[in-house]
Amino acid sequence: MKLNIAVLPGDGIGPEVIAQAVKVLKAIAMEFNHVFTFHNALVGACAIDKSGDPLPEETISICKKADAILFGAIGKTSYDLDPYAKVRPEQGLLKLRKTLDLYANIRPVIAYEDLLTKSSLKKTQIKDTDILIYRELTSGIYFGEKTLSEDGNIASDICEYTRDEVERIAHLAFKAAQSRKRKLTLVDKANVLESSRLWRRVVQELAPQYPDVKLRYMYIDNAAMELIINPKQFDVILTENMFGDILSEEASVIVGSIGLLASASIGKDHAMFEPIHGAYTKAANKGIANPIASILSAAMLLDHFGLDDEAALIREAVDKSLKLHITTPDLNTKYDNITTTKVGDFIEDFINNPD
Amino acid sequence: MKLNIAVLPGDGIGPEVIAQAVKVLKAIAMEFNHVFTFHNALVGACAIDKSGDPLPEETISICKKADAILFGAIGKTSYDLDPYAKVRPEQGLLKLRKTLDLYANIRPVIAYEDLLTKSSLKKTQIKDTDILIYRELTSGIYFGEKTLSEDGNIASDICEYTRDEVERIAHLAFKAAQSRKRKLTLVDKANVLESSRLWRRVVQELAPQYPDVKLRYMYIDNAAMELIINPKQFDVILTENMFGDILSEEASVIVGSIGLLASASIGKDHAMFEPIHGAYTKAANKGIANPIASILSAAMLLDHFGLDDEAALIREAVDKSLKLHITTPDLNTKYDNITTTKVGDFIEDFINNPD
Ligand SMILES: [Mg+2]
Numbered sequence: 001m002k003l004n005i006a007v008l009p010g011d012g013i014g015p016e017v018i019a020q021a022v023k024v025l026k027a028i029a030m031e032f033n034h035v036f037t038f039h040n041a042l043v044g045a046c047a048i049d050k051s052g053d054p055l056p057e058e059t060i061s062i063c064k065k066a067d068a069i070l071f072g073a074i075g076k077t078s079y080d081l082d083p084y085a086k087v088r089p090e091q092g093l094l095k096l097r098k099t100l101d102l103y104a105n106i107r108p109v110i111a112y113e114d115l116l117t118k119s120s121l122k123k124t125q126i127k128d129t130d131i132l133i134y135r136e137l138t139s140g141i142y143f144g145e146k147t148l149s150e151d152g153n154i155a156s157d158i159c160e161y162t163r164d165e166v167e168r169i170a171h172l173a174f175k176a177a178q179s180r181k182r183k184l185t186l187v188d189k190a191n192v193l194e195s196s197r198l199w200r201r202v203v204q205e206l207a208p209q210y211p212d213v214k215l216r217y218m219y220i221d222n223a224a225m226e227l228i229i230n231p232k233q234f235d236v237i238l239t240e241n242m243f244g245d246i247l248s249e250e251a252s253v254i255v256g257s258i259g260l261l262a263s264a265s266i267g268k269d270h271a272m273f274e275p276i277h278g279a280y281t282k283a284a285n286k287g288i289a290n291p292i293a294s295i296l297s298a299a300m301l302l303d304h305f306g307l308d309d310e311a312a313l314i315r316e317a318v319d320k321s322l323k324l325h326i327t328t329p330d331l332n333t334k335y336d337n338i339t340t341t342k343v344g345d346f347i348e349d350f351i352n353n354p355d
Numbered sequence: 356m357k358l359n360i361a362v363l364p365g366d367g368i369g370p371e372v373i374a375q376a377v378k379v380l381k382a383i384a385m386e387f388n389h390v391f392t393f394h395n396a397l398v399g400a401c402a403i404d405k406s407g408d409p410l411p412e413e414t415i416s417i418c419k420k421a422d423a424i425l426f427g428a429i430g431k432t433s434y435d436l437d438p439y440a441k442v443r444p445e446q447g448l449l450k451l452r453k454t455l456d457l458y459a460n461i462r463p464v465i466a467y468e469d470l471l472t473k474s475s476l477k478k479t480q481i482k483d484t485d486i487l488i489y490r491e492l493t494s495g496i497y498f499g500e501k502t503l504s505e506d507g508n509i510a511s512d513i514c515e516y517t518r519d520e521v522e523r524i525a526h527l528a529f530k531a532a533q534s535r536k537r538k539l540t541l542v543d544k545a546n547v548l549e550s551s552r553l554w555r556r557v558v559q560e561l562a563p564q565y566p567d568v569k570l571r572y573m574y575i576d577n578a579a580m581e582l583i584i585n586p587k588q589f590d591v592i593l594t595e596n597m598f599g600d601i602l603s604e605e606a607s608v609i610v611g612s613i614g615l616l617a618s619a620s621i622g623k624d625h626a627m628f629e630p631i632h633g634a635y636t637k638a639a640n641k642g643i644a645n646p647i648a649s650i651l652s653a654a655m656l657l658d659h660f661g662l663d664d665e666a667a668l669i670r671e672a673v674d675k676s677l678k679l680h681i682t683t684p685d686l687n688t689k690y691d692n693i694t695t696t697k698v699g700d701f702i703e704d705f706i707n708n709p710d
């Protein structure tokens with residue numbers, strides 16, 4: 001297969017972890033006789049530094065021409081500490097999601113057998129957890145109109161959803177549930193928010209089309225608790241943009257490290273794959289960033305094109321690295337000199353020479 | 356001291372847990388020679404059933420005349436399942452908070468020594484956790500304007516904050532931090548939300564007035580993770596309405612049961628005390644509801660009036676009940692016949708005859 005892949009490493013630890021994912025994809029291409037071409041582009045703080053724009057036109061154009069996008073992370077501490085900044089790295093990512101209409105963010109949360117003891121949660125609590133989170137990604141309060149009064153004393157954000165926005169991702173989530181344990185949990189705050197009540201009505205209306213899926217509802221505050229108390233109760237979780245942001249980062253505690261969580265962001269015409277950990281600037285350039293989330297994002301990229309054996313091989317290599325403790329310090333207690341690159345090298349080697 | 360206390364048991368398990376709190380307050384009054392008078396009033400689904408209004412005028416009037424309000428819980432499953440309902444129990448609570456201007460919701464999160472093993476989190480993770488959450492309670496997206504298009508296909512909610520709304524609760528949180536470990540964490544989503552940037556600016560501006568308090572910022576998605584990974588890093592958490600709702604329910608996993616979490620909602624002229632667990636309808640009238648959250652809310656009520664010895668005695672009684680496993684099934688593994696009333700009776704007895 002020929003794949004034209006746009007590579008947007010971004011800021012912080014983005015470049016170093018994405019370098020490992022690209023290395024792994026190259027190994028896959030060689031092993032399976034695919035032709036993957038990679039086109040780098042700027043986004044985030046590094047793009048602001050270079051062009052003043054967190055998402056330059058050239059980057060949009062490279063992404064639009066690509067079959068898939070591999071995305072690192074964006075963000076920079078100086079912007080986080082400055083609530084007055086007008087241009088922000090995050091705008092690059094939000095605009096990219098919107099421009100490419102990547103409306104469904106899909107995040108697997110899996111408790112790896114070899115990492116059960118790494119979690120802050122008790123082993124018995126998380127063993128066998130396998131959740132798929134469907135987070136709406138191009139609407140809601142992150143994209144709604146923002147206002148700031150002239151004197152700077154009143155600020156507002158609008159959370160708006162339309163029926164269509166809810167329907168399209170709800171269909172994906174129902175279908176995903178059908179291919180899994182057939183349980184779908186809609187997380188909202190329908191007892192208080194009008195937009196949540198729209199979500200609940202629309203999902204309720206679609207449910208008869210998926211009679212084999214058991215649908216239930218949960219309020220976000222309650223879900224934040226239930227996800228920790230009893231994560232195994234969940235199969236597919238469907239939720240709006242901000243609730244999905246919160247829940248999926250929280251869910252990383254089940255996996256043991258946020259450095260393991262991959263994601264796919266899917267639209268009708270485009271697809272982007274990214275680790276959920278963010279720029280984590282203070283870890284940048286130290287060789288301590290965990291590349292697994294990016295490498296598993298590359299596996300999700302291969303899934304997307306039906307390259308199941310290729311994706312499975314990457315996952316096998318990752319499992320092996322975890323079993324042998326070839327992992328960065330966030331996971332490692334056994335060896336203390338395993339760098340970001342070494343993890344990538346191990347997985348690359350495994351792909352070239354699987355046992 | 357003479358105290359006129361409005362009692363709003365509400366729905367679900369509200370009445371049975373509040374009955375225990377009232378019993379305990381009566382025991383305190385007798386033991387310390389106070390005169391506490393109690394005035395019951397309706398709120399929530401039970402008020403809708405009786406009068407069509409989740410917050411009848413009479414209830415408002417009783418609350419306004421009272422020195423303090425003891426509140427149970429509201430909510431009913433039939434409303435949760437009906438996204439079309441125009442009148443909802445929750446409106447009663449939201450309106451009450453707004454009418455009495457109870458802008459600061461204060462929630463202690465304490466890992467009880469005798470319950471460390473009850474949590475889904477590892478004991479080492481939570482031991483010595485002692486967090487105080489300041490949640491803004493009368494503004495933000497729960498109170499912002501809601502719209503639904505005529506065809507029912509577009510729904511929106513506005514999250515708005517003013518400088519004054521942020522300032523008044525921020526001062527309370529800074530002061531609380533001064534009397535504790537002098538660490539304040541503002542939780543927001545300032546990288547995306549305009550309202551969060553207002554929070555960050557205002558809190559940044561107030562910080563120089565509290566030079567002994569170490570202030571830091573955390574995004575809500577990250578905070579949802581950090582609260583589980585390393586809860587001991589937090590002292591006082593300050594946040595807006597919805598983020599506080601989510602974080603405080605999530606924080607209950609540290610304590611071991613949401614049935615233990617008390618709260619105070621404070622305004623300039625009024626103060627209300629309530630368990631955070633909600634109506635939990637399916638547990639109602641079974642004698643299994645944990646009354647401790649309500650009883651500890653009564654202790655916070657006494658704190659509010661400077662009745663420190665009285666509050667301390669309640670807490671001592673609660674600790675004793677936990678140590679002796681005189682607890683409802685959510686906490687109990689030792690005895691299986693300890694009802695809501697029995698826990699209340701034990702604490703009442705302890706107050707009348709402390710060892
Ligand atoms: Mg996030």
Ligand SMILES: [Mg+2]
Binds near residue numbers: 221604
């Ligand atoms: Mg809540």
